[in-house]
Amino acid sequence: FPGVPKIETDKSVFENGDALLxxxxxxxDCIQSxxxxxxxxxxxxxxxxxxxxxxxxxx
Structure with a gap:
């Protein structure tokens, strides 16, 4: 559409798991090493x- 900026998208894939853990x-590990x-x-x-x-x- 004229005058409307193009919207770019990006699809990210993340592993299942506990990020906080x-x-x-x-x-x-940083403290120990x-x-x-x-x-x-x-x-x-x-x-x-x-x-x-x-x-x-x-x-």
Whole structure:
């Protein structure tokens, strides 16, 4: 349609599993091995704040 921007879509495939459990395992492994986690504490804090705000909006 003229004047209407084209909408692009992308289909993603995700494995079934427990994402939170995998994050916790990765974090514990980093503590034990001394490696740096894939996600920083600040990024985790921002993600948590976002999730809390979404939860508030839903209730």
């Amino acid at each position: 995998e994050e916790i395992k990765h974090f514990v 001394g490696n740096t986690p894939d996600v920083s504490g600040e990024a985790g804090r921002r993600a948590l704040a976002t999730a809390i705000e979404i939860t508030k909006l839903l209730h």
